[in-house]
Structures are given as C-alpha cells and as structure tokens.
Amino acid sequence: EAKRAGKNRYCYFSIDMTDKIDEKMNVISILRKSIEEDQFKLLYQPIYDSVSKKASSFEALIRIKDSSLSPGVFIDIAEETGLIVPIGRWVLQEVFKQLQFWQDRNFDLIPVAINISPRQIRDDNLFDFIKFLLEEYEICPSLIELEITENMLLEDKDDNLKKLNKIKSLGICISLDDFGTGYSSLSYLSYMPIDKIKLDKSIKDKFLDRKDTEVIKSLISMFHGLNLKVVAEGVETEEEYIQLLSHSTDYIQGYLFSKPLNPEDAALILKTNQ
Numbered sequence: 001e002a003k004r005a006g007k008n009r010y011c012y013f014s015i016d017m018t019d020k021i022d023e024k025m026n027v028i029s030i031l032r033k034s035i036e037e038d039q040f041k042l043l044y045q046p047i048y049d050s051v052s053k054k055a056s057s058f059e060a061l062i063r064i065k066d067s068s069l070s071p072g073v074f075i076d077i078a079e080e081t082g083l084i085v086p087i088g089r090w091v092l093q094e095v096f097k098q099l100q101f102w103q104d105r106n107f108d109l110i111p112v113a114i115n116i117s118p119r120q121i122r123d124d125n126l127f128d129f130i131k132f133l134l135e136e137y138e139i140c141p142s143l144i145e146l147e148i149t150e151n152m153l154l155e156d157k158d159d160n161l162k163k164l165n166k167i168k169s170l171g172i173c174i175s176l177d178d179f180g181t182g183y184s185s186l187s188y189l190s191y192m193p194i195d196k197i198k199l200d201k202s203i204k205d206k207f208l209d210r211k212d213t214e215v216i217k218s219l220i221s222m223f224h225g226l227n228l229k230v231v232a233e234g235v236e237t238e239e240e241y242i243q244l245l246s247h248s249t250d251y252i253q254g255y256l257f258s259k260p261l262n263p264e265d266a267a268l269i270l271k272t273n274q
C-alpha cells in the first residue's frame with residue numbers, strides 16, 4: 001500500500017498505531033522547528049480566467065523549505081494542535097509582504113487567495129490582524145481573498161459566521177474551497193458570505209469523464225444562479241478544460257496551465273499578463 005502511494009512517505013493506511021503516533025509526533029516537531037527557524041515558504045499558483053486565459057489571481061500554498069512533507073499532511077496536524085494559528089499568521093504576513101514588494105515595483109497586481117483553517121477563524125485576533133496588515137503594508141483589500149471550507153460550520157457556527165462577515169466587510173472576497181468533499185447539506189449556500197466556489201478536483205474526476213456531465217453542468221448553473229463565480233480545481237488535461245469551458249466555468253486552476261510557482265516565477269506571470 002505504502003509503496004503504491006508513491007512519494008507520500010506519510011501514508012497512514014498500512015502502518016500500525018505506534019508508527020502512526022511516532023509519525024505524528026515527528027510532524028509536530030518538524031512544525032515547531034519550522035516555526036522557530038522560519039523554515040516556511042509560499043508558492044503561488046495562478047488561477048486563470050477560463051475565456052481569456054489570463055491569470056486573474058494567485059493561490060498562496062505553503063511549503064516547508066527543503067522538505068517533501070506536504071501541506072496535505074501537515075496542515076491537518078497543525079490544525080489539531082493549534083500550531084496553525086502562528087503558521088497562519090506567518091502565511092498572512094508573508095502574502096502582504098509579497099504584495100507590497102510587487103506593488104513597490106509597479107507590477108500589475110492580481111489578488112492573492114490565502115487558505116484559512118477553521119481554527120484560524122475561531123481565533124479572536126484574526127480580524128484585527130488582517131486590518132493591521134492592510135494598513136501596515138498599504139494593500140488594497142480587493143487584492144486579498146480568503147479560502148475557507150465548510151468545516152468552519154462544524155463548530156461554533158454562528159460565531160464563526162459573524163467573524164467571517166466582519167472580515168468580509170473590510171472588502172475582502174471569500175471563496176468556498178474544496179466543494180464536494182464535505183457534508184451534503186447545501187443549505188449553507190444561502191447564508192454563507194461567499195463570492196466564489198471552488199469545485200474540488202474529485203468532483204471533476206467523478207463526473208467529467210463519464211456521461212453524466214449534466215451533474216457538473218447543473219451544479220455550475222445553480223452556483224451562477226446564486227451569484228457565485230465558479231473555479232475548477234486540479235484541471236490537468238485539455239479535454240477537461242474544454243468541457244469545463246463549455247459548462248461556463250469562470251476560472252481554471254491546475255497543472256494544465258501552471259503548477260504552483262516560486263515568487264520570482266509568479267512575478268513573470270504578472271509581467272506578461274497584460
């Protein structure tokens with residue numbers, strides 16, 4: 001099993017409980033060390049307008065320097081342990097620094113989307129911190145987007161929604177990430193303060209290859225009816241792109257157009273984007 005999972009050294013399925021706990025302790029100590037020694041970095045993956053094929057925003061994706069440990073593994077553990085709070089603050093500040101750096105060089109900026117875990121929303125200081133960053137780095141709020149998941153509704157729902165609305169009132173756009181991976185009630189679509197919806201790669205993989213592309217098509221038209229823009233995540237082939245375009249998907253993100261880029265390469269995208 002572990003071998004089939006390929007490079008994912010942290011596949012938990014075939015190892016026993018003690019190994020599991022050891023692995024987890026190991027990840028926790030890597031995270032602590034990375035916080036202390038400032039060993040995180042951000043990559044920026046462009047998200048493209050599906051019609052013009054221009055980059056319309058970036059998504060900031062965290063990495064640990066010189067490590068193959070992926071956020072798919074360590075973010076959950078950071079969330080469980082609360083380490084996501086200092087890590088998340090680092091991510092936010094790093095994005096603002098980056099935007100200021102580009103702004104100072106008169107680059108044509110596009111918004112940067114930042115992934116926010118439920119624990120970070122529950123944190124009472126998130127609003128104040130974002131407000132501080134906007135002022136300190138002199139960044140227009142329309143250049144910041146937050147990506148949240150429906151998991152934020154599992155605990156302290158009303159309180160979290162209040163906090164999210166307050167952040168949104170600063171002029172920051174909110175996207176719902178990983179649509180299709182959570183629980184199935186769609187009622188939250190009517191009260192969540194979101195502007196965009198990101199269809200998880202699994203949705204596309206499940207429906208696009210088969211004859212039932214009607215599902216995707218209807219989903220997208222429902223979202224448009226709710227005034228939401230639709231992003232397809234994990235688009236890897238031209239065929240997928242063509243189908244998603246024919247179903248009026250607004251934005252495309254995936255290896256077909258670009259993998260996550262280091263800041264220097266992301267800057268090249270800004271320069272050639274006009």
Ligand code: C2E
Pocket residue numbers: 045060061062070071072075084088091115116117147177178201233234235236253254255256260
């Ligand atoms: P996500 O927010 O859904 O991000 C999209 C993930 O899909 C990224 O994985 C990206 O590298 C990957 N991806 C992009 N295009 C393709 C494609 O065409 N095919 C495939 N197979 N994958 C593609 P990554 O960077 O490993 O991040 C995994 C998850 O970790 C993210 O999923 C997000 O939930 C979380 N994450 C990453 N950075 C942060 C962060 O700074 N803060 C928080 N709280 N979570 C983060």
Ligand code: MG
Pocket residue numbers: 059115147177
């Ligand atoms: Mg995301």
Ligand code: MG
Pocket residue numbers: 177178198200233
């Ligand atoms: Mg996503």
Ligand code: MG
Pocket residue numbers: 177178200201233
């Ligand atoms: Mg996803």
